[in-house]
Amino acid sequence: MRNAYVDQFPAEAKVIKAAFWSSFLALAIGGSLGLLQALHRTDVLRIMEAPDYYTVLTAHGVLLAITFTIFFLVGIFTWGVTTSLDRGLVDLRFTWGWYAMMVVGTVLVGVSILGGVVDAIPMNADVLFTFYAPLQPHPAFYVGLVLFVVGTWLAGADWFRTWLAWRSDNPDERIPLPTFMALTTTLFWYLCTLGVALSILLLLLPWSLGIVDSVNPLLTRTLFWYFGHAVVYFWLMPAYMLWYVMLPKLSGGKLFSDPLARVVFVLFLLLSTPTGIHHQYLDPGIAEGYKFIAMTNTMFLLLPSLLTAFTVVASMEHGARQRGGTGYLGWLKALPWRDPVFTGMALAGLMFAAAGFSGMINAGMNINYLVHNTWWIVGHFHLTVGTAVALTFMAAAYWFIPQVTGKELWNRSLGLVQVLVWFVGMTFMSNAMHRSGLFGVPRRTAEPQYENFAFEPAAGSMGEINAQVALGATLLTVSLALFLLNMVMTSLGGSSDEIPDNTYAETLSGPEDAPVVLDNLKLWTAIATVLVIFAYTLPLASIIDAGGLFGPGIDGFQLAIEAGPAFVLESVREVIA
Numbered sequence: 001m002r003n004a005y006v007d008q009f010p011a012e013a014k015v016i017k018a019a020f021w022s023s024f025l026a027l028a029i030g031g032s033l034g035l036l037q038a039l040h041r042t043d044v045l046r047i048m049e050a051p052d053y054y055t056v057l058t059a060h061g062v063l064l065a066i067t068f069t070i071f072f073l074v075g076i077f078t079w080g081v082t083t084s085l086d087r088g089l090v091d092l093r094f095t096w097g098w099y100a101m102m103v104v105g106t107v108l109v110g111v112s113i114l115g116g117v118v119d120a121i122p123m124n125a126d127v128l129f130t131f132y133a134p135l136q137p138h139p140a141f142y143v144g145l146v147l148f149v150v151g152t153w154l155a156g157a158d159w160f161r162t163w164l165a166w167r168s169d170n171p172d173e174r175i176p177l178p179t180f181m182a183l184t185t186t187l188f189w190y191l192c193t194l195g196v197a198l199s200i201l202l203l204l205l206p207w208s209l210g211i212v213d214s215v216n217p218l219l220t221r222t223l224f225w226y227f228g229h230a231v232v233y234f235w236l237m238p239a240y241m242l243w244y245v246m247l248p249k250l251s252g253g254k255l256f257s258d259p260l261a262r263v264v265f266v267l268f269l270l271l272s273t274p275t276g277i278h279h280q281y282l283d284p285g286i287a288e289g290y291k292f293i294a295m296t297n298t299m300f301l302l303l304p305s306l307l308t309a310f311t312v313v314a315s316m317e318h319g320a321r322q323r324g325g326t327g328y329l330g331w332l333k334a335l336p337w338r339d340p341v342f343t344g345m346a347l348a349g350l351m352f353a354a355a356g357f358s359g360m361i362n363a364g365m366n367i368n369y370l371v372h373n374t375w376w377i378v379g380h381f382h383l384t385v386g387t388a389v390a391l392t393f394m395a396a397a398y399w400f401i402p403q404v405t406g407k408e409l410w411n412r413s414l415g416l417v418q419v420l421v422w423f424v425g426m427t428f429m430s431n432a433m434h435r436s437g438l439f440g441v442p443r444r445t446a447e448p449q450y451e452n453f454a455f456e457p458a459a460g461s462m463g464e465i466n467a468q469v470a471l472g473a474t475l476l477t478v479s480l481a482l483f484l485l486n487m488v489m490t491s492l493g494g495s496s497d498e499i500p501d502n503t504y505a506e507t508l509s510g511p512e513d514a515p516v517v518l519d520n521l522k523l524w525t526a527i528a529t530v531l532v533i534f535a536y537t538l539p540l541a542s543i544i545d546a547g548g549l550f551g552p553g554i555d556g557f558q559l560a561i562e563a564g565p566a567f568v569l570e571s572v573r574e575v576i577a
């Protein structure tokens with residue numbers, strides 16, 4: 001008898017499938033725009049006007065960093081909670097309700113951004129995915145964001161309700177690991193989205209509606225980054241969940257340590273939020289001391305990822321040795337490299353190790369001055385969210401889509417080629433971006449070639465860097481197309497009896513070895529809140545003290561830029577004045 005997820009939870013499988021397809025659609029559109037940008041910036045192919053570059057960049061950032069990732073996440077967490085508690089969601093109407101809210105939010109945001117290039121839509125939202133003042137979008141953009149975020153809050157409530165229902169039937173049992181991961185992640189999501197919700201509802205939305213004349217830009221930046229760092233772990237945690245509960249099994253073994261995995265997720269709950277100021281090392285108006293505190297917290301926050309590297313690789317080694325692998329490194333050969341699900345996730349992990357190093361460099365207050373606002377940062381986040389997360393999700397889809405549809409993957413070999421092409425493409429693109437940042441090539445700009453000025457790399461040339469970025473971006477687009485083709489063809493196929501059972505990895509050291517206090521979610525949430533209060537009360541108070549809630553009278557930019565750089569310079573001067 002087949003025992004796939006769709007056989008166990010047919011109704012939930014439908015929601016997850018819908019969430020995955022929403023995610024893939026965002027990936028398809030957002031990813032294609034990435035190619036447009038890369039070719040424009042590198043001057044290989046320019047089919048848009050420079051101002052449209054910022055509309056495209058906003059769509060790329062929002063659709064990939066927010067829509068693609070979070071729709072996939074709600075699917076994965078719904079799978080993790082229901083599978084590990086072995087029970088369905090409490091009320092499917094509620095579930096469809098939050099899913100619909102996320103969809104409506106995305107459509108509003110998408111249409112308001114599209115208005116930037118389509119004259120028939122009287123809106124624009126060329127504000128990038130970081131949407132803080134003084135850039136000002138149409139109010140619909142903020143309303144869409146609010147709907148989307150409230151949708152995710154309700155999704156979290158859905159997982160909590162399901163867990164509480166399970167808890168009353170199983171009062172003495174430990175929280176199963178995947179549910180523990182989903183709940184701790186949801187808790188820090190609630191904590192961090194509070195900042196951005198306050199910023200939108202109290203400042204940005206009234207400002208875009210003309211109810212207040214101005215806002216304090218530094219305040220909106222700080223509230224954005226209060227959320228904007230934690231959100232990166234919101235993207236990462238579902239990938240980590242898959243590395244912990246799927247990779248060991250795919251490797252043929254067991255998870256090395258369940259207690260260590262719990263410690264890791266507790267650390268993310270504690271430290272994801274009080275670190276956001278590491279995105280603002282160069283912001284004037286925040287005292288160095290507060291930046292130093294954020295840096296210290298960030299360095300502590302490396303620990304859970306280092307623990308993850310250890311635990312996940314140890315579990316893979318255990319699996320490889322079960323499969324007959326031997327030697328110090330020889331066991332690597334015994335891993336199932338022909339399986340696209342395994343190989344995609346393992347390569348994503350490998351790239352994340354490199355991403356961790358560039359993250360450490362970003363996090364150092366003094367060395368950050370070298371790389372801030374350069375292409376280095378873009379290289380960093382294409383390894384993190386663009387590979388550790390995106391490649392893990394794509395690889396996971398090769399396992400999940402059969403689980404939630406009951407259909408066999410259309411072409412496994414193509415899946416393997418796809419994950420390899422992503423790895424190679426990203427190696428070219430992100431390495432070149434990192435290098436170029438070191439000699440000052442800026443990010444977020446359509447035309448990085450300036451008159452009477454040439455970038456001077458210590459090794460190589462700007463032409464070679466651009467060629468690598470264009471080549472990398474092209475390979476990534478090919479990989480993306482192969483992925484989507486495989487998904488569409490799989491969905492068009494018929495039902496199959498060959499779907500593997502819906503299970504996840506067992507553990508070498510199980511929850512019984514973990515101190516009970518680790519499952520005390522109230523305690524960790526309380527400590528996380530206290531840490532946030534410590535890290536943010538004084539900086540926020542001094543920002544408001546210096547600039548007021550509604551700011552020192554700065555006008556917003558409706559970014560329908562009419563003129564060239566002179567206009568921009570003039571505007572920047574006004575802001576500074």
Ligand code: HAS
Binds near residue numbers: 232278279310354363
């Ligand atoms: Fe970051 C900027 C610091 C992680 C995303 N980051 C960004 C931006 C994004 C982003 C999008 O401190 C740009 C935002 C913007 O638009 O301005 N980041 C860090 C640090 C970490 C880090 C310290 N970032 C991430 C993750 C992201 C992400 C995760 C998305 C998912 N980042 C920064 C800073 C900035 C920044 C500054 C601001 C820079 C500026 O000036 O603007 C750490 O969490 C990284 C820890 C990671 C490790 C690696 C552990 C290795 C593992 C691999 C195991 C291997 C396996 C495979 C499983 C220590 C877990 C084995 C395979 C075999 C075959 C054996």
Ligand code: CU
Binds near residue numbers: 228229232278
């Ligand atoms: Cu960060």
